[in-house]
Amino acid sequence: MTGPGIQFDGVGYAVADTQILRDVSVSLTARSTAVIGANGSGKSTFARLLNALRLPTAGTVRVLGLDPLSDAAELRSRVGFVFTNPEAQILMPTPAEDLALSLGALPKKERPARIEALLAQYWLAGRGDQPASDLSGGQRQLLAIAAVLATEPDLVVADEPTTLLDLHNARRISDLLLGLEVPVVIVTHDLELAARCEQAVLFVEGTVAAVGMPDEVIERYRRIPA
Numbered sequence: 001m002t003g004p005g006i007q008f009d010g011v012g013y014a015v016a017d018t019q020i021l022r023d024v025s026v027s028l029t030a031r032s033t034a035v036i037g038a039n040g041s042g043k044s045t046f047a048r049l050l051n052a053l054r055l056p057t058a059g060t061v062r063v064l065g066l067d068p069l070s071d072a073a074e075l076r077s078r079v080g081f082v083f084t085n086p087e088a089q090i091l092m093p094t095p096a097e098d099l100a101l102s103l104g105a106l107p108k109k110e111r112p113a114r115i116e117a118l119l120a121q122y123w124l125a126g127r128g129d130q131p132a133s134d135l136s137g138g139q140r141q142l143l144a145i146a147a148v149l150a151t152e153p154d155l156v157v158a159d160e161p162t163t164l165l166d167l168h169n170a171r172r173i174s175d176l177l178l179g180l181e182v183p184v185v186i187v188t189h190d191l192e193l194a195a196r197c198e199q200a201v202l203f204v205e206g207t208v209a210a211v212g213m214p215d216e217v218i219e220r221y222r223r224i225p226a
Contacts, residue, residue: 004028004155004183005064006050012058013045020045021206024059028185028201032178034194034214035187036221037203043187046203047159050185051079064154080153082177084160086137086144095119095135095143096128102150114150122146123172138169145176156184162193191218 006028013021021042035043048054049061052068052075061068066075083089092098099115106114119125122142127135135143141161148156158177162170174193177184186197194200200217202210210220 004033004185005062006033006185007062008049008059009061010059011049011056011061013042013049013054014057019206021049021056024206024208026201026208026211028199028211030197030199031183032197032199033183033185034197034200034217035185035203036189036191036194036200036218037209038224041203042206043203044159046201047081047157047185047187050155050157051076051081053081077151078154080148080151080156082141082145082148082156082158082161084163086140089144089147090132090140093131094129095124095132098132098143098147099128099150102147118146118150122176136169138165138172141165141169141173142176145173149180154182156180156182157187158184159187160189161186162188162190191221194218 008024008026011021011024012019035046037043045054049056050063052072055068063075064078068075090098092101096115099118100111103111103114115128119128124139124142132140132143161177162173165173177186178196186193188194195214195218197214200214201208202217202221204224210217
């Protein structure tokens with residue numbers, strides 16, 4: 001399995017007079033990468049630069065060999081993004097309809113079987129026609145992830161995917177993401193999850209403060225004064 005080929009060189013991101021990221025230079029090649037740091041440190045902005053939900057205002061970004069400034073559409077089609085709150089992703093009334101939306105490129109006659117397979121694979125068997133609003137928080141997050149993975153992305157980026165979940169569902173989502181056959185970048189406050197990744201990146205006040213083995217980067221994070 002190859003890594004995601006993420007390269008940031010002197011990257012900055014600003015909105016009006018507010019500098020959110022500054023001079024971010026990092027190369028990520030691991031199969032699984034945790035992105036950690038305090039609230040407001042720039043983690044989520046970094047994540048959104050990976051699939052062109054945000055565009056850099058300085059420096060250069062390459063993800064999967066693509067430049068988000070010129071290849072935004074292709075990058076969004078190849079990088080699946082999982083939001084903290086699945087309500088931001090579930091667009092249709094039922095799980096089956098939501099998955100069908102993700103499978104739009106598949107011939108129509110092949111979609112029902114694929115939808116049933118996805119529902120079974122992600123612990124949602126028998127819930128295809130149930131209102132999505134009736135699903136539990138964990139089930140909604142599973143549906144959001146299933147819809148992302150149905151598009152067969154080359155890279156998955158998850159922004160705090162376990163924050164709103166109980167311990168059982170947080171572990172299930174963590175196991176699912178870390179077991180993917182494609183590279184994954186996970187923004188998280190869950191240091192147990194971060195420690196299970198192959199690589200970690202620490203953001204402090206809008207820039208990269210450390211990158212390397214998770215245990216070492218997490219220890220560096222713990223030493224930052226409150």
